[in-house]
Amino acid sequence: MIKRAFLPLLLLASSLASAAELTEMEIRWIKAGSAVLAYAKQELKLPLDITVQPQARPTDVPLALGYDNGRCKLVLSMRGNPNAEDILDNVAEAQRPLMIEAMVAHEIGHCWRYAQGSWHAVPAGFEERPSQPASHALRDTRREEGFADLVALAWIQQRHPDQYATVASWMQQVRQPSPATGSHSTLTWLHLAPTGAAFASGLPLFEQADRLWRQGLLQDE
Known part of the structure; x- marks a missing residue:
């Protein structure tokens, strides 16, 4: 039975699947990310829809963000x-909802960048290092992934500070050269936030992430 508290979020699902038709896994993931989704919709007023693919393709990841x-x-x-x-294979069952929550926060980081009109943009005055044109797309995507990872960690520090080390360690494992390479190799940014103390607690969530993200841009090749 779907708890009433989660119905508004479940009803965000597209016409591909109504709330009553969502699978157990889909409900579990949405429930785990419900605090992030409520924050995005109610406090940030982000234009956000949940879409359920009726059939995943072989290359699809379980959770992604488009615009x-x-x-x-x-x-x-x-x-x-x-x-x-x-x-989540190497994550204890009891901690899986926390990791899913971090993943949803990561995707909301992408949504915020899109909504701000900042996608693939760098701060004013930032000077690009010379690079081959063929690598521009990979570099730009990697930067967005780095920003979203920092949003996820800032969220965890704000909402679950006692679990920060666990989530940060897991994210670093996921972002190791294998399987994460190229556009998803965000260790440059993750290394800037080994503990929650790296984030300025008095700032809004995305400003906390942005401060560290700018530092990482100077180090990213």
Whole structure:
């Protein structure tokens, strides 16, 4: 039975699947990320929809963020995907909701950048290092992933400070050169936040992430 407290979030699901038709896994992931989603919708007023893929493709990740017609699309691709929860294989069952919450916060970091019109933009005055044109897309994506990872950690520090070390350690494992390479190799930014003390607690969530992100830009190749 779906708890009433989660119905507003479940009803964000697209016409591909109504709340009553969501799978157990989809409900579990949305429930784990419900605090982040409520924050994004109610406090940030982000234009956010939840979309459920009726059939995942072989290359789909379980959770992703897109942007279409001025709205963020949080896409769940879990149906027919036997590897949907592989990313949680080394996580204790009791801690899986926390890691899912961090992943949802990561995607909301992407949504915020889209909504601000800042996607693939760098701070004013930032000087790019010379690079090959072919690497520009990879570099730009890696920077966005770094920003979103910092948003996830800032969220955990704000809401679950006693669990920060656990989540930060897990994220570093996920972002190691294998399997994460290229556009998802964000260790430059993760190393800037080994503890929650790296974030300025008096600032809004995204400003906390942005301060460290700017430092990482100077180190990113």
